[in-house]
Structures are given as C-alpha cells and as structure tokens.
Amino acid sequence: MDKISLSKAKARDFLISYQGLKPSNQFSGKQGIIDFIHRVGCIQFDPLNVVGFNQELVLQSRIYNFCTHMLQELLYKERVLLDGWDKNMSIYLTEDWPCFSRFRALKREQLKNVKEVQAIRHDVISIIKEKGPVSSKDLSYNQIVDWPWAPTRLSRAALESLYFAGDLIIYNKDRTRKMYDVTDRNLPEQLLLKEDPNKTFEQYVDWYVMRRIGAIGLLWDRSGDAWLGIRGIKSSDRKMSLQRLIEAGKLIEVTIHGISNKFYMRKTDESFLTKHSGGQSYASIIAPLDNLIWDRKLIKELFEFEYIWEVYKPVNERSYGYYVLPILHNDRFIARFEPVKDKKKKVLMIKNWWWEPGFTVSEQLKFDLKTCFERFIRYLGVEQILADSNLIEEKNLGWLVDEK
Structure with missing residues (x-):
C-alpha cells in the first residue's frame, strides 16, 4: 500500500x-x-x-x-466534447458516453413515472427527426407540470427528460437557450453501440x-x-x-x-x-465553480481561504457581493473581486475588491496581477479596466485600474 x-x-x-x-x-x-x-x-x-x-x-x-469559440467548436461542430450530467451539469469528453449508461438507464426508468412526458415522448422525437433541432419555445406543449427546479412547461420537461435519458443531445446553445437534436444524428453509431465498460x-x-x-x-x-x-x-x-x-x-x-x-x-x-515547485511568479483569476475549489472545506484547510459563492443568497446575507471571483497568486489566494463587463463600452468594471489579511502589495505582486488582468481583458474582448476613485484609493488599486 x-x-x-x-x-x-x-x-x-x-x-x-x-x-x-x-x-x-x-x-x-x-x-x-x-x-x-x-x-x-x-x-x-x-x-x-x-x-x-x-x-x-x-x-x-x-x-x-483561450477564446470562447474554441470551446463552442469542440462542443457543437467537432463534437469532441459533450454537455452532460456529471458534477451537476458539466462538459466532458464525448468518448465518455458509454460510461454514463447507468445514469441514462436510471433516467429512463424515472421517465416512466412522468405520465405527461411519457404520453408525448414519441411525438417529440418524431417532430425533431422531421424538422431538425428545436428548443422548448419551438414546441407547443403548454401544460404546466411539476419539475425539480420549479413548475415548468411540458415542452421543456419533455426535452430535458429525453435529453437525460439519452434520446436527445444538446445540439447547440444560443447563450442559455438550448437546442436539442436526436442523439443518433450527431454521435457515431460505433460510440452509441459501445457497452458500458463498468460491468x-x-x-x-x-x-x-x-x-x-x-x-x-x-x-x-x-x-x-x-x-x-x-x-x-x-x-x-x-x-x-x-x-x-x-x-x-x-x-x-x-x-x-x-x-x-x-x-x-x-x-x-x-x-x-516531482515537478519543480519554483519557477515564474504568476496570478490567476479563478472561476466560482472551478475544479480546484469544488471542495470549499478542503480549500479552507489547505489554503486558509474561505470562499462561498453568494449569487443565490439574499443581498442582506452576503458577506461580499453577487458575483465574486477569487484571485490566486502562486500558491495562495490573495484577494477576491466583483467584476462587471460593459459590452458596449468594452470595459471591465471592478465594483469591489477585497484583499485577504496579511498580504503585502509588493512590486512582484503588482506585476503579476497586471499580467493576469491583461490576459483577462483579452479573453473578455474589452479594452480597459475601470473602478470608482474611492475604491482605487481605499484598496490601493491605482497601479491596476483607471478611474471611472
């Protein structure tokens, strides 16, 4: 051992x-x-x-x-990646499809108990085969049915049920609007016929x-x-x-x-x-549901950093803000900030910034954060970082952002 x-x-x-x-x-x-x-x-x-x-x-x-079109192409043109249920809703390799056979089988069994969906299942599939990919707005099943998140239209319930059962896949997304198509029109037959490797x-x-x-x-x-x-x-x-x-x-x-x-x-x-622990100093902006911080208790123990994503909390219960992202510097979390993107003005607005206790704003840290945010605004397709003058002065951010 x-x-x-x-x-x-x-x-x-x-x-x-x-x-x-x-x-x-x-x-x-x-x-x-x-x-x-x-x-x-x-x-x-x-x-x-x-x-x-x-x-x-x-x-x-x-x-x-990284550019967002790279991910879109892998998902919806090349189909190397797939939208699917894993760590809640996730993106994983299409080659993993056979490994989720048990999940799809469970959903097919559960579907038998949803009479409203079961009654229109074959009709929905026939419509998609004939007309091509559809969203819930393209179907006219307007009956309201109970659904895990909240009561919803039967059209949405049917599409999501058939998707989780494996009959449909997400063909494309227009922002958050999902377009569904039949699975066997988009994934190779050889993959669909492959048995679950976990017997x-x-x-x-x-x-x-x-x-x-x-x-x-x-x-x-x-x-x-x-x-x-x-x-x-x-x-x-x-x-x-x-x-x-x-x-x-x-x-x-x-x-x-x-x-x-x-x-x-x-x-x-x-x-x-065994990889060298030294090397170039750097900073990274971390996603709220990033793999690294999936286990918040682990992060608190190991990094001495407590992070709660507060988007679903009432305003008066938030310790920080609505959409707050952590910032990693080398092997420590040193700050968190609340960003907003202004698409028309091509500006990244920093609404608020919180330094972690005990960190000194050194010249190296300034350089690393500048480099990090330059990369971040390239990814966002914006040209400038702005913040209120009071925030700049209070949080010592004059070297990073301009006044609004």
Missing part, C-alpha cells in the same frame, strides 16, 4: 501543478482544452454569465490565449471515485461538493471503493501535516509531485 506525507505547501503546489495553473505547465489551444478535460474528467457548467460562463472562466486561467456496480463506483479524485487531484473522504452529482452511490459505497482502489495500487493514501483527515490521489498522478 502506497502512502506519502506532504506539508501543506507541497500539497498546494501539487494541486496547482496538477490543475495546470502554473505558466510552466499550462495548456494551449483547442487541443489544450481536450487535454485538460481528459485530465480532470469534466468541468462544471453554469448558466450565469457576468464575465463569461463558469466553464469559460475555468479554461481562461489554464489555456493560453458491475463495484466497477462503476470505482470508476466514479477515481474520476472525482482526478477532477481535483487530491481529495478526502468527507461529504462535500466534490462528491455531488454521483447518483446511486452512497458514502459507504465510496468508502469501500477507496479501500479496494488502495489495495489494487490505483490510489495513494496521503497525509498532510496539520490536517487530520486522510487524502487520496491517483497513482498515475504521482509525477506531479
């Missing part, structure tokens, strides 16, 4: 190297997107777009010269546990957001799987000085421990 012990600093360095956030091991271009998602399994999708969607924010911090439930659990550990790089056996979205697997199943995988030599048990919980990493990722 492989066991290793790490300091907190070494564990942080491992995670950042593994996640491709260091300039020395970042990815490049469309192939870089594929390579990164191959490493982590999936990236999380979210429909909110303040300075880009979550999936775009994840990629801009790792893919050199038994134990194999399925082991595959998913390995996948979730690989999504972050280093994970503990504690309930948290990192384990969300795995349907049908209990914490007891996970615990037994971890033991099986350790005994099989596929996982390494990791202890981190100062943290009582055991951690686990994939044996195949051990090489990231």
